[in-house]
Amino acid sequence: MLETLGQLPATITISDSLWQHLISTVLLLLTVFIARALAGRFIRKTVNSIELQRKWLVNTRNGFLLLLLLGLVIIWGNELRTLALSIVAIAVAFVVATKELILCVTGSILKTGSGSFNIGDRIQIKDFRGDVIDQSLLATTILEVGPGKITHQRTGRMIVIPNALFVSEPVINESFTHDFVFHVFTVPFKREDNWQAAQQAFLDAANRHCEPYLEAVRRYMKRFNVQRGLEVPSVEPRVTIQVPVAGEVHLIVRLPTRSGQRGYIEQTVLSEVLSKHDFAAKKPEVSSLPESDPAATT
Template sequence: MSIDFPPVLEHLSLFLNALFSNKVVLTILLAFFILGVKYALVKTVRNRAISKGKDKRDLVNNIKNFINFVMLFLLLSLWAGELQNFALSIAAFAVAIVLATREFIQCVIGFFYLASTRPFRIGDWVQVGEIVGEVSETDWMKSTLLEVDIHKYEYTGKTLFIPNNAMITNTIKNLNFLKRYATHHFNITRDQSVNPYLFIDQLQAKAELYCADFKEVAYRYSQTIERRLDVKIAGPDPHINVSTSDVGDSVVTVAIFCPTERAIEIEQKLIKDFMTMWFAARRSGNVLSFQNELDEKNNIDDSAK
């Protein structure tokens, strides 16, 4: 049995011509092919990032957005004639369509604004209005943030979806330098029954001890921040100041430049040391007796008279 190849090839050619002349079928094939390429590239980059222990979320996000742009461009080119005829047929309703879709148009404009100005990258900590989070993904309509408690430097577990038009109307603060190291401030308030200057030097020594293992790294990191921002920042040595509150209590303010993941740990250690020293000073008799001071002052005034 022999096969007549020319007729078979001719039928195959006719089938392929009919297949590729159908724009609907071609659109489906093109979409499946591009989405398959995107999936393969993203999976390859993620696997390599995991094997090397690197954060490649920014590269993955850029690949996704670029391939989506290529697919949209090709599909628009394929259906350009039909879209042109459709646009001419609804020219009278163009204003209504723009008003109905203005939020979506603003989001797309916001995406191009973010892509051109690059106020942040994937993995950066940012503050948009009152919202603080780590950027995990961006697309044409929204930016996805993992919410961060800026006071505790930890994730809250919430995922935030911010429309891109909000990135234009709100101030964007890039907090990326706080992701690794931060100047952490906290206050310790007690009454004035004990003079905090009796043990403030000991507390300073404790703070320097807790920061000793990362002091060199903190110094280099602070120098890097100062060079990039062209400003002088506090650190890396701990600073302790004593002041008074509105009601006359003693307020000890501590500022430490430390890794964000250790800020709360060091804070708790210093508060524990402060309380231990404060109560020890109180038990040892280093207590400010305001009544005795007042009586002494009254006796001096009586003697003067």
């Protein structure tokens, strides 16, 4: 028995083509790992922005991973094709068992091909909303922003979203215009309140806070929309009226702001206007005249 086991390695022969494939695979792995290390070192030395550095590192990692997979497919293509033809039934069972993983890869291809968002963008899919900090072949990682859909502060929680969701669910990109964005928030009033004065007060405050960078926003939006072939929108702050239900008036405040300052500009405008003005309806004064004495009239 021991003699048979000792002679077993000598009976195993490896063909020349298999040796070539193995050597090519090792060389491919070494090349990709070395190139990735050099690219990462170059990015860390030359890119000063932390946000841009993280974006380039993630994109570089994913690019080299795809390059490695493509190289392995090219090297082992004939062997894989022969193997696939001989185990069709196993392949079908494998596809059924790994359906979610396949959907994740499909979702990754879909979001990459459509360019729906990038690292640093604020997105919302289903009930998940936050800033994208990482993307891989199977999942997308975001830092949650909330609570709810109208606030703009981070909760401190990290959410890992499987890319399979991007196949069946729409994605909202709140940072589509990148450097500058339009921020919208709603201020509700009762119908009897002085909402006309509130409308003018919010418009004045929005104009005052946006004035320092309004011209820069105008140039940026014009350049961005010309590149995309879109109509250039008006960038001036505006306050419009909405009546969602009887007895209520909602003021819709829309103003341009830097991408990372939406929550700050909203809180600044709200604090300034509401602390300096009282728009509540004035209650009618109750008459304090003394009642007449019935005996005095007789």
